[in-house]
Amino acid sequence: MTAAIDRELEHFRGLSSVRIDVCGTPGAPPGVSYQRDADDIAPMVRRIVEENEADAYVIACFSDPGLAGVRETFPEKIILGCGENAILQALTEADQFGIISLSILSTYRQRRKIRMMGVAERYVGSQGIASNAVEATSPELLDRMVEAGQGLLARGADIILTGCASMSHFREPLEERLGVRVIDPVGSAVCAAIGRIILRQGQCRGSGR
Missing domain, CATH: 3.40.50.1860 (Rossmann fold)
Known part of the structure; x- marks a missing residue:
């Protein structure tokens, strides 16, 4: 990683x-x-x-x-x-944001972070891809990332955050396939x-x- x-x-x-x-x-x-x-x-x-x-x-x-x-x-x-910074950037660029997370456990931690930051009203949720940080370095996960991003857009997200540092390489292809801004936290x-x-x-x- x-x-x-x-x-x-x-x-x-x-x-x-x-x-x-x-x-x-x-x-x-x-x-x-x-x-x-x-x-x-x-x-x-x-x-x-x-x-x-x-x-x-x-x-x-x-x-x-x-x-x-x-x-x-x-x-x-x-x-x-990088997590806190990406969330703050999203707030300056869009009305509502969603996070592509690695797993349901990552989703729980992200929900807590959002509540602690006091920005829950701008957060549509996190969508997991049933993976882990090491596996997320593989380009083979792109289709799962796209599916998760589409789910977040359907819930009202205007901008997407990748919720793991090892997802950085997905930013550009995700933007191309989702048609919205994607923030790489790192x-x-x-x-x-x-x-x-x-x-x-x-x-x-x-x-x-």
Whole structure:
């Protein structure tokens, strides 16, 4: 999955002078299938931020494991969760959004996230594809992704989010077959992080610091 995410971010590297590094979490499960997986990964995320100096950090998992805790620990750092960021982007681009999720368990976590963010009235739901994070790197899942997206459109979605970091490569073919905007959470969060870096640098120069 780490290698797949790195490949999908390659085309962003020529668009900005900001260097983009992708690192895995040694010892972590291959994907976040259960809430306990997200809980186990949280301290690993905190350790990675602590040990790797960067201008900004993106948690490349839609469940955003450890996001609140790592922000609390490092309040001066730019730290984005790709799930949270994708949802916020969707709110600026469309009236209602839906999420293609890996499984029913992913759907439960996404519902909780939406409730905690207070945006349930803009959310039509999540549609699972009975898969897991490792399998989602395969292009063979496209038909299932399209079917899930069509179900979300029928429920009123104006924009679709892919609900796993390993689904990034589906964004373009999904847009072509569904006819609506599809947000890849990782690409969205990386671009937002670059924007925040530029904003912070501009504000520092403007204040003479």
